[in-house]
Each structure stands twice: as structure tokens, then as C-alpha cells.
Amino acid sequence: MTVMKNRQQMIWMGLMILFCVVSFIADILMAGIPIPLSDFGALVSGRPLSDSSFHFILMQLRLPKAITAVLAGAGVAVTGLAMQTLFRNPLADTSILGIGSGAGLGVAIFLMSSSLFPALSLVPSFSYTGMILSAIVGALAVLFVISLVALRIQDMVSVLIVGVMVGFIASSMVSILQYFSDPEIIQNYLIWTFGSLSGVGWAQLQWLIPICAIGFTLMLLMPKYLNALLLGNAYARSIGIRTRHVSLAVILVTSIIIGATTAFTGPISFVGIAIPHAARILLRTSDHRILIPATLLLGSSLMLVCDIISYLPSNGMVLPVNSITAVLGAPVVIAIILKQRSHKGKIFG
Numbered sequence: 211m212t213v214m215k216n217r218q219q220m221i222w223m224g225l226m227i228l229f230c231v232v233s234f235i236a237d238i239l240m241a242g243i244p245i246p247l248s249d250f251g252a253l254v255s256g257r258p259l260s261d262s263s264f265h266f267i268l269m270q271l272r273l274p275k276a277i278t279a280v281l282a283g284a285g286v287a288v289t290g291l292a293m294q295t296l297f298r299n300p301l302a303d304t305s306i307l308g309i310g311s312g313a314g315l316g317v318a319i320f321l322m323s324s325s326l327f328p329a330l331s332l333v334p335s336f337s338y339t340g341m342i343l344s345a346i347v348g349a350l351a352v353l354f355v356i357s358l359v360a361l362r363i364q365d366m367v368s369v370l371i372v373g374v375m376v377g378f379i380a381s382s383m384v385s386i387l388q389y390f391s392d393p394e395i396i397q398n399y400l401i402w403t404f405g406s407l408s409g410v411g412w413a414q415l416q417w418l419i420p421i422c423a424i425g426f427t428l429m430l431l432m433p434k435y436l437n438a439l440l441l442g443n444a445y446a447r448s449i450g451i452r453t454r455h456v457s458l459a460v461i462l463v464t465s466i467i468i469g470a471t472t473a474f475t476g477p478i479s480f481v482g483i484a485i486p487h488a489a490r491i492l493l494r495t496s497d498h499r500i501l502i503p504a505t506l507l508l509g510s511s512l513m514l515v516c517d518i519i520s521y522l523p524s525n526g527m528v529l530p531v532n533s534i535t536a537v538l539g540a541p542v543v544i545a546i547i548l549k550q551r552s553h554k555g556k557i558f559g
Contacts, residue, residue: 215494215495218494219493219494219495219500222492222493222504223493223500223503223504223507226504226507226508226511227507229507229511230280230507230510230511230514233510233511233514233515233518234276234280234510234514235247235250236514236518237272237275237276237279237514237515237517237518238250238268238272238273238276239272240518240521241272241275241276241517241518241520241521242267242271242272242521243267245264245267245268245272246260248260249261249264249268250268253265253268253269270411270412271408274410274411274412274414274415275407275408275410275517276514276517277415277419278407278410278414278415278418278474278475279407279510279513279514279516279517280510280513280514281418281419281422281471281510282407282471282474282475282478282513283478283481283485283509283510283511283512283513283514283516284422284426284505284506284507284509284510284513285422285425285426285467285468285470285471285509286304286468286471286478286481286482286485286509286513287481287482287485287486287505287506287508287509287510287512288426288429288467288502288505288506288509289304289463289464289467289468289482290302290303290304290481290482290483290485290486290505291482291485291486291489291498291501291502291505292429292432292436292460292463292464293307293309293464293482294483294486295436295439295440295460295498296436296439296457296460296461297360297369297370298439298440298442299369299370300483300487301370301483301543302370303480303482303483304349304464304468304482305377305477305478305479305480305482305483306370306373306374306377306483307352307353307356307370307373307374307376307377308352308356308373308374308375308376308377308378308379308380309349309352309353309356309373309464309465309468310349310377310468310472310477310478310479311352311376311377311378311380311381311477312348312349312350312351312352312353312376312377312380313345313346313348313349313468313469313472313473313477314345314348314380314381314384314403314472314477315348315380315381315383315384316343316344316345316346316347316348316349316469317341317344317345317348317399317402317472317473318383318384318387318388318399319344319348319387320340320341320344320345321341321395321398321399321402322387322388322390322391322395322396322399339417341473341474342417342421342469342470342473343469344473345468345469345470345472345473346465346466346468346469346470347469348380348469349464349465349468349469349472350461350462350465350469352373352376352377352380353461353464353465354461355372355376356369356372356373356376357457357461359372384399402476403476403477403532404476404530404531404532404533405475405476405477405478405530405531405532405533405535406475406476406528406530406531407475407513407517407531408528409474409475410474410475414474417470418470418471418474421466421467421470422467422470422471424466425463425466425467425470426467426506428459428463429463429467429502430502430503432456432459432460432463432498432502433497433498433499433502435451435456435459436460436498436502437496437497437498437499438451438456439451439453439456439457440496440498475531476531476532477532478513478531478532478535479532479535479536479539480535480536480538480539480540480542480543481509481512481513481535481539483539483542483543484512484538484539484542484543485505485508485509485512486501486505487542488508488542489501489504489505489508492504512535512538513531513535516531516534516535516538517531519534520534
């Protein structure tokens with residue numbers, strides 16, 4: 211039985227890798243003006259393309275956007291898995307817990323305060339660093355507050371409610387900042403909140419790729435500790451795991467990943483809830499040695515598909531990515547709630 215289950219999991223992992231690769235190529239070729247597959251092959255092999263403009267479109271527009279989709283989708287999904295395990299709640303997610311709102315508040319403070327020091331925003335390295343650090347600090351602050359509440363309140367539903375309230379507070383603070391800001395900065399911030407992958411180029415990826423690579427590597431080193439936390443703090447301590455240190459590590463890595471991705475792509479909702487549950491259902495396991503790589507792959511694939519969908523409207527219109535992820539992810543949340551009411555205690559099985 212175990213051998214058959216392992217074989218099925220290997221098949222699913224192989225299919226996930228294949229689907230992610232196909233989605234990546236499809237996003238490069240289909241998201242906008244269609245480009246023939248032969249031109250993609252020519253680009254990879256170094257041969258001339260059928261249209262000289264295709265080289266610019268592929269290398270300067272499509273490829274950075276597709277890489278951003280992979281990083282953002284994987285980041286939001288794997289941090290959602292970490293939050294669900296840390297708080298032992300199937301509805302825990304960086305967006306619902308208010309972590310995304312905290313990162314958004316950090317970005318808002320940075321963008322809206324730049325009008326006071328306009329010279330600093332002219333330096334690209336400072337602009338990117340400041341935005342990333344502001345988002346990370348905002349996410350870390352919210353996670354720290356929620357963690358303190360979780361230590362005092364054992365009821366995870368109450369923790370979720372507190373997270374939602376903290377998110378509302380962060381959003382309210384953003385509204386107050388908007389009242390005192392320039393209209394141009396407010397417009398830039400509102401566009402950012404819609405969620406977009408197209409605003410990230412190679413200059414931004416020089417920051418985003420290494421940060422996400424470090425974050426993903428640290429997550430891939432955590433399965434043993436996350437598996438123990440899933441069984442409860444008492445069990446984790448009984449096998450010698452320092453639960454407080456592990457929790458702080460998870461919080462820090464989550465804040466770094468969410469802060470970096472949110473800074474450049476805007477808030478992305480529901481992916482962090484839907485993808486971990488999809489991975490559990492497909493692979494029929496709660497083992498993080500399998501779930502973490504599966505979640506990374508599925509999250510990347512979903513964001514690539516959402517990016518393709520966002521370009522389906524004609525007349526040059528592009529739908530906000532955040533609205534598409536909400537449409538796809540919200541039904542999953544409803545299904546989880548219904549399942550939780552019908553089969554209490556079996557959410558992580």
C-alpha cells in the first residue's frame with residue numbers, strides 16, 4: 211500500500227513539474243500578442259526570430275513577467291502552507307491573517323513618504339531596497355502581533371478574527387495616509403493594490419530572485435520541524451524541538467518572502483489558502499517533505515495560468531491578477547469551511 215502511494219505521489223509530482231513548464235511556456239507565448247512556438251525554439255537555440263520585435267517582447271517583457279509569476283505564486287503558496295501548519299488552522303493565510311495588509315501598509319508608508327524626500331526615490335537601488343524592507347517590516351509586525359495573540363489564546367478561530375481585525379487596522383492606516391498624500395502617489399498605490407506581474411523587469415528581478423531563492427531554500431529545510439508542529443507543540447517539544455525558535459524562524463522566512471513578492475507584485479489573495487489544500491488532496495499526505503515542493507510547483511502554475519487569463523480580454527485590456535486569484539480561490543475557501551463543519555478534525559488528513 212505504501213509503495214503504491216509513493217508511486218502515485220511521484221507520478222503527481224512529475225505531472226506538476228510538466229504542467230508548470232507547459233504553463234511557463236504558454237504564458238510567454240500567449241499572454242498578449244500570440245508568438246509562434248517556433249520563435250520560442252529559435253530564441254532558446256540562438257537562431258533569428260521571424261519578427262525582430264519578438265526578441266524584445268520575449269526577453270524584456272514576457273520572460274521577466276513569467277519568472278515573476280513563478281516566484282510570486284510559489285512564495286504566496288508556500289507561506290500559506292507554513293501559516294496553516296504554524297497556527298494549525300486550514301483557513302490561515304497571509305492575506306486572511308492580515309500579513310499582506312501589513313506588507314501593503316509598509317509599501318504605502320514608503321511610497322507616500324517619498325514625496326517628502328523626492329531625491330531618494332531617484333536612486334533605483336534605494337527605491338527597491340526601501341520598498342522591500344518596508345513590506346518585510348510591515349508583514350513582520352503583523353505576524354509578531356498575531357503570534358503574541360496565539361500564545362495567549364488557544365482558540366485558532368479567535369486568532370483568525372484578530373488577524374482580520376489587524377488587517378482592517380492596517381488598511382485604515384493606509385486610508386489615513388492617502389488623505390495626506392499627493393494624488394499621483396495615491397493613484398500609483400491604488401494601481402499597485404490591484405496586483406500586477408507586468409511591472410517587474412530585470413532590474414527588480416535582481417532583488418526578487420535571490421530573496422525568494424533564499425526563502426524557498428529555508429522552507430525546504432523545514433519539513434521535519436513543520437511536521438512536528440502539525441502534531442502539536444507538546445509533541446514537538448517531547449522530541450527535542452524548540453518550538454519557539456522554530457515558530458520565530460517560520461515567521462521570519464514568511465515575512466521575507468511575502469514582503470519581497472508583495473512589494474513588486476502587489477497583494478495576492480487566496481492562493482495561499484487554495485494551493486496547500488489542493489496539494490494535500492492530490493498527494494493524499496500531510497508530510498511537508500512532499501507538500502512543500504508540491505506547493506511551490508502548484509503555486510507557480512496557478513499564477514502563470516492566472517496571468518494568461520488576465521490577458522484574455524481584447525482591446526489591450528489586462529485584468530488585475532488579484533481579482534482572478536480571488537475568483538479561483540474563494541470557492542476553495544467556501545469548500546473548506548463546509549468540509550470543516552461536516553468533518554471536524556479531518557482538515558489536514
